[in-house]
Amino acid sequence: MADKYQLSEGSLRVIMSGGKVEDAIMQVLGTKRIASGSSSDKERYRLLLSDGKYLISFAMLTTQNNDKIVNGELSDNSIIKIKKYITSVINNVGKVNKRVLVILEMETLVPGHKSSKIGSPEQLPEDDSEPLPSETKNNTVSSSTSSTVPQVNGSHRNDTDVNMSMQDQLTHPISSLSPYQNKWVIKARVSNKSSIRTWSNSRGEGKLFNMDLIDESGEIRATAFRDLVDKFYDLIEVDKVYYISKCQLKIANKQFSNLNNDYEMTFTPDTIVQECHDVVDSIPQTRYDFISIDKIAHIEVDTMIDVIGVCKSASDVQMFQARSTGRDLKKRELTLVDQSNNSIALTLWGTEAETFDSASQPVIVIKGARVSQFGGGKTLSTNASTVMKINPDIPEAHRLRGWFDNEGISKTTVNISARSEGGGSQTQWINVKDVQEMGMGQGDKGDYFQVVGTILLYRSENGIYKACPKEDCKKKAADQGNGMYRCDKCNREYPNFKYLLLGSANIADWSGNIWLSLFSSEAEKVLGMSSQAVGEAIENDSQALVEIADKAHFKEFIFKCRSKMENYNDENRLKTVALRVDPVNYKEYNSYLISQINELLN
DNA sequence: CCCCCCCC
Numbered sequence: 001m002a003d004k005y006q007l008s009e010g011s012l013r014v015i016m017s018g019g020k021v022e023d024a025i026m027q028v029l030g031t032k033r034i035a036s037g038s039s040s041d042k043e044r045y046r047l048l049l050s051d052g053k054y055l056i057s058f059a060m061l062t063t064q065n066n067d068k069i070v071n072g073e074l075s076d077n078s079i080i081k082i083k084k085y086i087t088s089v090i091n092n093v094g095k096v097n098k099r100v101l102v103i104l105e106m107e108t109l110v111p112g113h114k115s116s117k118i119g120s121p122e123q124l125p126e127d128d129s130e131p132l133p134s135e136t137k138n139n140t141v142s143s144s145t146s147s148t149v150p151q152v153n154g155s156h157r158n159d160t161d162v163n164m165s166m167q168d169q170l171t172h173p174i175s176s177l178s179p180y181q182n183k184w185v186i187k188a189r190v191s192n193k194s195s196i197r198t199w200s201n202s203r204g205e206g207k208l209f210n211m212d213l214i215d216e217s218g219e220i221r222a223t224a225f226r227d228l229v230d231k232f233y234d235l236i237e238v239d240k241v242y243y244i245s246k247c248q249l250k251i252a253n254k255q256f257s258n259l260n261n262d263y264e265m266t267f268t269p270d271t272i273v274q275e276c277h278d279v280v281d282s283i284p285q286t287r288y289d290f291i292s293i294d295k296i297a298h299i300e301v302d303t304m305i306d307v308i309g310v311c312k313s314a315s316d317v318q319m320f321q322a323r324s325t326g327r328d329l330k331k332r333e334l335t336l337v338d339q340s341n342n343s344i345a346l347t348l349w350g351t352e353a354e355t356f357d358s359a360s361q362p363v364i365v366i367k368g369a370r371v372s373q374f375g376g377g378k379t380l381s382t383n384a385s386t387v388m389k390i391n392p393d394i395p396e397a398h399r400l401r402g403w404f405d406n407e408g409i410s411k412t413t414v415n416i417s418a419r420s421e422g423g424g425s426q427t428q429w430i431n432v433k434d435v436q437e438m439g440m441g442q443g444d445k446g447d448y449f450q451v452v453g454t455i456l457l458y459r460s461e462n463g464i465y466k467a468c469p470k471e472d473c474k475k476k477a478a479d480q481g482n483g484m485y486r487c488d489k490c491n492r493e494y495p496n497f498k499y500l501l502l503g504s505a506n507i508a509d510w511s512g513n514i515w516l517s518l519f520s521s522e523a524e525k526v527l528g529m530s531s532q533a534v535g536e537a538i539e540n541d542s543q544a545l546v547e548i549a550d551k552a553h554f555k556e557f558i559f560k561c562r563s564k565m566e567n568y569n570d571e572n573r574l575k576t577v578a579l580r581v582d583p584v585n586y587k588e589y590n591s592y593l594i595s596q597i598n599e600l601l602n
Numbered sequence: 603c604c605c606c607c608c609c610c
Contacts (some may be wrong), residue, residue, distance in 0.1 A: 199604060208604055225603055256605045268603085322608040329608055348609060374610070383607050419610090 007052030054124040075112030173217030184247040188213035224267035241276040258304035258368040294340035309336025313359035345417035346380040365389040375419025412583040433511035441563035453507030458549035466497040499535030522581040
């Protein structure tokens with residue numbers, strides 16, 4: 001198998017003197033993990049690389065390729081094709097300049113175990129080409145890429161000296177920045193810029209803003225503080241490309257950023273930022289590491305993730321006071337769904353919540369949402385550093401749109417934000433006959449349980465009423481006969497009302513049947529219609545609910561219920577309310593059945 | 603040097 005491929009002999013000599021070789025075929029003779037600065041760092045790997053004639057030990061993989069080593073695809077003797085690379089000359093004080101090869105994109109042609117060492121490659125001699133003038137002059141770094149080699153022609157421009165000094169220089173890939181090497185210039189696109197934020201705490205006060213910088217090799221977050229905010233905030237514009245140098249690097253705190261970099265930068269008084277006016281198509285817009293929604297169920301709370309989903313529905317804006325700060329808050333909860341047929345709630349805040357419009361069911365792309373947990377389900381929340389894009393022009397968004405419009409729209413989804421009653425612990429599964437037999441509803445708080453049941457009969461009589469229009473008030477409104485509706489609870493009259501369903505259904509499983517009352521929101525799910533739509537249908541045809549209810553018959557759901565004994569006319573009656581109705585989550589239900597079977601076997 | 607982002 002290995003005979004199929006001929007190594008690109010001599011290509012290392014070209015590449016390592018700044019030249020360009022397309023799709024060079026090389027052999028990996030060794031891999032070595034580079035000691036990292038901290039335990040939170042991503043591992044970095046250095047390769048011993050041969051072109052059959054020469055070998056170099058200064059080859060590095062960008063961390064995006066690490067999985068190839070971890071999964072064993074890339075091992076000793078593997079033959080690879082180098083599809084995209086950058087070289088950088090690193091200045092070692094008092095020593096000869098060293099050129100490093102950074103592999104951005106590669107493909108494994110033959111795995112190591114199916115190959116053996118080819119030829120007798122020798123150490124590539126030290127760079128024998130004359131160093132570029134800018135390298136000597138600025139005592140700094142340079143690089144060339146396989147796709148865009150910056151032109152050293154600044155002397156013919158009418159720019160100022162400062163401009164020329166920046167633009168003449170060859171640049172350094174973001175993925176190779178580290179705190180141990182501070183002579184560099186990057187050429188990066190600003191993919192996101194925060195607003196100016198002020199802080200005040202025990203260590204002082206000030207203002208700051210962050211930006212996300214991106215190039216072909218990777219991305220990094222940069223922050224400017226205090227007077228540097230005044231100096232740079234207006235200069236830096238989103239989507240523009242800049243030459244940036246002389247920032248301080250430090251270990252990134254992963255808790256607050258989802259950028260794929262172990263480090264982040266801080267602007268200093270020496271920092272230089274200069275706009276790049278060339279047309280630079282090679283620098284990407286934004287990098288995403290999308291996590292499919294079903295996988296979020298297993299992701300640790302407080303992790304920052306990127307996600308893409310169709311906004312299937314959204315709540316209205318809700319206003320409340322923060323318990324801790326007393327501040328007035330506004331939120332809106334979106335339901336996102338993707339090809340995994342799972343859905344998750346995403347909370348937007350403030351202005352973003354107010355202005356969001358879900359009517360067209362747009363594709364939402366989020367970079368850096370925080371995973372949180374509520375009532376046993378997982379949810380997502382945006383924060384100050386989150387970037388949200390609506391219907392962005394990226395392939396993933398078009399693919400998702402196509403899926404949703406064609407099939408996703410009609411599929412039932414598993415809601416991973418669903419909460420189980422009782423403080424996050426699993427609600428007990430029971431059979432319908434047990435509701436009576438277990439003596440449910442004796443306590444004053446009632447008993448909670450869930451059943452899987454089929455609707456035998458949905459009662460259509462008195463299934464709807466005109467309620468107080470105030471949000472969250474469910475009181476029946478009295479028609480005053482003059483176009484006004486009176487709510488006794490709010491003690492006022494309104495010119496309007498809202499329809500609410502008064503659901504009642506008989507559901508059955510193998511063991512028996514039981515009558516349930518349903519909250520309006522849950523009755524809507526069973527009927528597949530909003531209360532308002534049902535109300536309007538009845539206005540046109542008083543018997544409309546009979547037909548609507550008939551469509552719900554023989555449908556199967558999970559009913560999460562509360563049973564409580566109530567006293568009616570001196571007679572005790574067990575009342576059971578379906579607090580929540582969901583499509584059957586077979587994964588969850590089957591694991592319950594399996595545990596039951598195991599119990600029987602023991 | 604921020605990094606709070608809230609609630610059910």
